[in-house]
Amino acid sequence: MxxxxxxxxxxxxxxxxxxxxxxxxxxxxxxxxxxxxxxxxxxxxxxxxxxxxxxxxxxxxxxxxxxxxxxxxxxxxxxxxxxxxxxxxxxxxxxxxxxxxxxxxxxxxxxxxxxxxxxxxxxxxxxxxxxxxxxxxxxxxxxxxxxxxSTPMLLTMGVLSALTGGWGGLNQTQTRKIMAYSSIAHLGWMVTIVTTLTNITTLALAMYLFMTTCMFSTLILSKSKTIQDTTTSWTTSPTLVITTMFTLLSLGGLPPLSGFLPKWMILEELISQNLSPLATTIAMSSLLSLFFYLRLAYTATLTTSPNTTQTNHKWRFKPSTSNLLLTTSSSLMTMVLPLTPILLY
Known part of the structure; x- marks a missing residue:
């Protein structure tokens, strides 16, 4: 073009x-x-x-x-x-x-x-x-x-999207399909809270954009199209592997990272609205998503490729893409949680 x-x-x-x-x-x-x-x-x-x-x-x-x-x-x-x-x-x-x-x-x-x-x-x-x-x-x-x-329709679609995003990504080996089901799950969380508090929806959308941008930037930089490709991403940059691990854990919503912030606020608001069964369901659905995030993080950081002699290693190759998106989004994706009082009040 x-x-x-x-x-x-x-x-x-x-x-x-x-x-x-x-x-x-x-x-x-x-x-x-x-x-x-x-x-x-x-x-x-x-x-x-x-x-x-x-x-x-x-x-x-x-x-x-x-x-x-x-x-x-x-x-x-x-x-x-x-x-x-x-x-x-x-x-x-x-x-x-x-x-x-x-x-x-x-x-x-x-x-x-x-x-x-x-x-x-x-x-x-x-x-x-x-x-x-x-x-x-x-x-x-x-x-x-x-x-x-329609509030009941949005709540139903939100819960179904969170469950579908978790179940659908379990048996995927292509990183793009995993990110697609991750997108479905995160949008389900946003839609669940949109009729109650739109500012939490805006916060969740912003965090989703940061995390997804950072994850795709790492996949583009390491040229990882499948889960097996992530096993050789350390040959591009060892630091990139650490960034990938933190990004995946943040997408899963683990507490020290920024991805925990929107899920925490959404669950708190749903419980305050007497929607505890709904909050329990989407919280359990995040465990399904966390499983394939952890699987991807495990293959990227703790394993090496089984066919190291045949693999075209990319050690010290100059990256063909700009790192601006990665550097910007990675800092926002990992370090926003301490700013919670400023963001909400």
Whole structure:
């Protein structure tokens, strides 16, 4: 892809998200989502490979259906209530359709099947964009309409997403699919609390973006596409292995690291709202996610490749990518927990 084409596509991607995040009219929000979808299609399919073509087709069909459903729900609300304002989404039937559309945009259960397949057919950098930047616009719409969305539907999808993200990642060997199920699980946690406290949802989204960016940056730097590839990541940089381990433990939500902060606040708020069974269920689901995070951390840090003589070692090779994202996100991913009082009060 030429530099001019790349700049046009990336600027369109950014513009679509900004239009959606700053709009008050449903038509403008829909336009931003459509720009976002159309801009990322050439990024996914630029490899000229059957897998990337399949991934871009799946992504386009899913996102187009979700955008059409969103436009349909906003049209119903405008027909019955006489307003196109995003914050005035008061018709219950339109809200159910809107919740389904945004869940399909994000990849929440039961509309999650496209996400692992699309990430697996994309490159690591494209998977990073889909897992982080592409979540901003739908999450903004959820935060804007949180007071009107169907609470039982969101809670049900949140718990199912947390469970699906845990169960689905257990038998995966591809790191991109593991990160896809990790994304489903984290989005489930966010959606569970969005109707109660949107500021905790914003905090959880920010921490998810930091952790996912850091994890994908380490995978890109070590060129690890499978779990077996992580066993030779120490040949790129021993320090990178330590960063990978801390990132995985933070994704699992272990207390000394920043990933514990959003889960702690979400569980505390759910218990204060007398939703203890729900809090217990998603807390148990995080144990499933923690299992494959620990498995990945074990293979990356405590094992070496069984075929060391045949493996193409990367010792002291100059990294082909910039480390700016990794260095920025790794510090935020590990050291935010002591700042909890400042962030919350």
């Amino acid at each position: 030429s530099p001019l084409t790349t700049s046009i596509v990336l600027s369109s991607l950014a513009t679509g998200t900004i239009i959606t995040m700053s709009s008050h009219h449903w038509i403008m929000a829909w336009v931003g989502l459509e720009m976002n979808t159309l801009a990322i299609i050439p990024i996914i399919s630029k490899q000229h490979h059957p897998r990337s073509t399949e991934a871009s087709t799946k992504y386009f069909l899913t996102q187009a259906a979700a955008s059409a459903l969103l436009l349909f729900s906003s049209s119903i609300n405008a027909w019955k209530m006489g307003t196109w304002d995003i914050t005035q989404m008061t018709d219950p039937h339109a809200n159910i359709l809107l919740t389904s559309a945004l869940a399909m945009k994000l990849g929440l259960t039961p509309m999650h099947f496209w996400l692992p397949e699309v990430l697996q057919g994309s490159t690591m950098k494209t998977a990073l964009i889909i897992s982080t930047w592409q979540k901003l616009a739908p999450m903004t719409l959820i935060l804007l309409t949180a007071n009107n969305l």
